[in-house]
Every structure is written in C-alpha cells, then in structure tokens.
Amino acid sequence: MTGTSPLAERLDRRRDAATRAIERAAVALFAERGFDRVSVDDVAVAAGISQRTFFRYFASKDDILLGYRRRLDVRLLAALADRPPAEGPVTALRNAFLATSTVPAENREDVLLRARATAAAPALHVRSRGERSAGTAAIAAVLAERMRADPDDRRARVIATAMSAVATAEWEAWVAGDGTGDPATQIAAALHLVEQGLGVLDRPDPAGEGS
Template sequence: MSTLRERNRKAAHTEIRDTAIRLFMDQGFENTTIEQIAAAVGMSPRTFFRYFATKEDIVVGDLVGLGEVVLSALQARPPQEGPWEAMVAALAALADAPETPRHALETALLTTANPSLRARHLEKHVRWQELLVPEIERRMGIEPDPVPDPRAHAIVGACLTCLDTAMEIWARRNGEGTLEEIYLEAFTAIRS
C-alpha cells in the first residue's frame, strides 16, 4: 500500500505530464518552456525539477521502466521458444502498458516530430539493449561475457528497430490501426 506522500507525488507527476503534453501539442515542443509548464500547474520551475530532470523526460522519461516490463515479459516466455519469437512476444507486452491509446499516440507524435525527443528516445533504447541482450544470450545458450554476443545484440536491435518503425508509421497514420499490428508487420518483413 502506497503512502499518502507517494500518492500525492504520483498525482502531481501525472498532472505535470498531462499539462505539459497539452501545451506541447498546442504550442509545439520547442516553443513550450519549463516556466510555462510550471506556471500552468501552479509551481515554481525549481519544484518542476523535483519531478522531471528535463523537458524531454516528460515525454520519454518512463521508457526505462517500460524496458523492465519487456524484460519481465521476455523472462516469462517458455524456455523452448526461440529468441526471435520470445522477443516479439515480449515487445507485444507493451500493448498491455497502462498508458491510454491517446497518451501513446501523443508520445509517438511528439517523439517522431522532434529531433531532441527522438534522440532521447533512442538513448533510452540503448538501455533496453543492455537489459535484454543478456536474456537473449541466455536463451541462445551463450555463456555470459562482458562483450555482448553480436547475434543476440542484432536480434534485440532488429526488434527495437521494428518497434521504432511501427511507432513512426502509427504516428504518421495518426493512430489508425494498432501499434502492435504495425510492429508485427515490420517484424514479419525482417524475418521473411
């Protein structure tokens, strides 16, 4: 059970994020300042930084946490399942993430339209590589080594590229279809 303090912090985090996303969608990411976001939620810019380290983190800040969701889903896959199939199924678990389709679409639209957000998004995917490659190596029967196996690294990288491609296409379609369908279409093209 969370404490009152934790619930209040989470509520403030959500309010800041929702307000900032609305401002980004209305004014553009680059044209929206931290000062404007802070004023819109009734706090100082200094207090804002207790919740988010950067403006980019408002949009892509929870990606590392989602990487942990993918890792858990990957570890839960049947041991006899191949690495490709396991990765695809694990990434499909993102469809069950708690964010709403509107939130996911706004994130996709903002990320694909803004170079600094895109760079931050790709930076977070590097962390996903670090999380997921050891599990793919284990699944492939590869002994742990400080240097990742190129085969495992390529499998994870290809699957993440399919995910990024799907996100961009989904954003260009303005949310038409599902991200998972587009991801599976991209993945199938790579595997054929």
C-alpha cells in the same frame, strides 16, 4: 518482515498521480505550441505548481516525454524475462514487444500526443533514438541468458538489434500515420517478416558456431 508498508504505498501513489498530472499539463502545451517553445515555467504554471516543485519530479522538461519511453523499455525487459523458458529467443522477444506495444483505445490520443511532440523536436528525437539504441544491449543480455550463451553472443545481438529496429520503425510509422488501430498490430506484422528469416535461431545450434 518484507514488503512495502501501507504508508509507502500511499506516498508512491500520490507521487505517481502528481507526476501524471504534470505530464498531462506539459504534453497539452507541447501539442499546442511545440516542445521547443515551452519552458519549465510554462509547465509549472499550467500544472499549478512552482518551478521548485517541478524539479522534484523531473530533472528537465525533456524527461517528461522521454519518461514514457523509458518506462516502456523497463516493461519490455521485464516482459522478456517473464516469457516461458520453452520459448526461443526470437519468439520470446516478439511476444514481449507485442505485450508492451499494445495501446488501449482510450490511451491512444495521449500516447500519440507524447510521441508526436518528441518527433517534432529534432534534438529530443535524436536523444530518444540514441537511448533506445543503447537499450538493445540490455535486451541482448537477457536473450543470451535465455539461450544459455555467453553475454556477448553474436546471435543475441543480431536478434535484439534487428527486432528492436523493426519494432521502432513500425512504432514511428504508427505515430506518423492517422493514429487508428493498435500499434501492436503493425509491429506484429512487421516482426512476422523478420521471423521468417530469424526463426532458425529459435533452434539449438548443435555446432556451437553462433558466436
């Protein structure tokens, strides 16, 4: 018999709810005081928990902000893997980015607070960018599989690196702006410009010269 038991599902929901409650309390403090001026003890007090309980959910206060982006990265890879096989690698990655960068209006304030708190903490911002940059290798691997190419295929690396960089730049521009509109709209417009140059990679390489 497979599947998750009802008890396990309830425990997962309870843990998720507790995690989100701690995150909300922490993000509110970060927005008010600045990330570097908030301690784990401050977060624990604001969330109504002990420091020991905090560390059951997070390894450090950094993970409160980095966790959101990491979850997006996981969703992006899943969305990319789920794109129809008929889509070329450029089209598939663009659609995966748009699916995962959409932020409903009711969630934008919270997302902006998290992103701006990260951007305002230099060391954390550098770490976040480094993790995202490292993640392009995972994207390239999925693309190479879609292209039925070698894992280190140059075309897959170029697509992953170029489109990820543009998507990240547009996301950061949205965060730094007035926060209106859906960031997916900005990302779509920017990726369209990239696609005009990379679209040829959606077509087979009859000469086999991609690597």
